[in-house]
Amino acid sequence: MKIAVMGTGLIGQAWAIVFARAGLPVKLWDGNNEALQNATAIIAKQLQELQTQGLVNHAADALSNIKIASTLEQALEGVDYVQENLPEDAAIKRTFYALIDTMAAPETILASSTSSIPASVFTESLAGRHRCLVAHPVNPPYLVPVVELCVSPWTSPNVLERTKSLMNLVNQKPITVNREVEGFVLNRLQGALLREAFRLVENGVVSVQDLDTTVKDGLGLRWSFMGPFETIDLNAPNGLKDYCERYGPMYQSIAAEQSHTEPWSDDLINEAEKQRRQQLPHNQLLNRRLWRDERLMALIKHKLEHEESNK
Missing domain, CATH: 1.10.1040.10 (N-(1-d-carboxylethyl)-l-norvaline Dehydrogenase; domain 2)
Structure with a gap:
């Protein structure tokens, strides 16, 4: 599958890592070119740290799967799945989905990383609303694998199953939220x-x-x-x-x-x-976040080793 990641903040960067380390081609797009360029440098650094911790075999190979898309048209061309990571604002999402619904191929899945907004709020008026759903990750998804898949009343069951298959393919842990509720489950x-x-x-x-x-x-x-x-x-x-x-x-x-x-x-x-x-003094917050991620990497490595020993 070919992936487009829309929005290159923390969640967009993390999703790019999830898909790229699984060997999938990823097109990265952001309306802010400076943010887009900064994101690639951060992703490279994060992949290298994952390799150091033994959670990625070849950071350079994973990074090579990520390409910059300079335009929205270029980002959407030929992709099977879109992971949108725009701000948590229903109006922004409504406008953006109205745009990409007319640009993406008819079978392309349009998924949102929203933390709380039901998909029905920003997809109701779309011609292709059946291919839209929420795929809400836990931050950062390349370390915490649960993804909440929440459909709208009009999301196609096939779209849910295809998204679930994709998440399993990239070693995430998809769970199904059977009906729309604010904030989903987590x-x-x-x-x-x-x-x-x-x-x-x-x-x-x-x-x-x-x-x-x-x-x-x-x-x-x-x-x-x-x-x-x-x-x-x-x-x-x-x-x-x-x-x-x-x-x-x-x-x-x-x-x-x-x-x-x-x-x-x-x-x-x-x-x-x-x-x-x-x-924890304010000036130590960043270092503590980095420490948290290192501890998460160690925990994930331990859990993976345990799962392998029980196969």
Whole structure:
């Protein structure tokens, strides 16, 4: 398959790596030529780091699969799949999709990386709306492989299956979101955890640092290789139903306290920011992000080795 990646911010760069390291030809386009040129340099650096970590065999070969498209017409010519990464703005996407729907070949799949906007919001009026869907990655997708595939009411089942096949081909982990909901699945789960985390800090139950420790050295250790349903299935002698009978009343009691839906207050955000900056000064954020990516690479390498040993 031939791929076009539209928009060369962090997500666009990462998608280009995903497709190129799998050996697929990628055309990279951005309305901002300076951003486009900068992206290629960043992609080259990221691929080299992946090679250093043993997650890409030949960085130079992967990079050679990526070509710059100077015009939108050139980017769309002959491609089978478009991964759009424009700003999270429904109006911008609506205008852009109206344009590319008239330019791309009829069988070309048009997929959006949007984090929360249902595809129906920006594809309803398109003649080719049946070939549009959301393919929402986790940042960065070349390290975190889950991709949420969410169709609109008019997306063709064939388009979903073709997209799923493509994601499997490039070693992503596609999951199907069966109906449109704001934020899809991952961000709704993340949002639920964040809301309770902020509530516990706001009520003086725990510090920001200790909350993070609870997740990274508690829940997160299990969640790095199993989901919440498998977790509870293994946490009671007779499985999931047994767990629910034992702990369901506790969770119901806790849920009764979690109906608050007010936005996070400025005071709460400022206090959380203060505690984080005490742990990590602002000028060290970039280095910590790079450290995070290195740790993710090590974790992914470990998981891949484990999967290979169990084949």
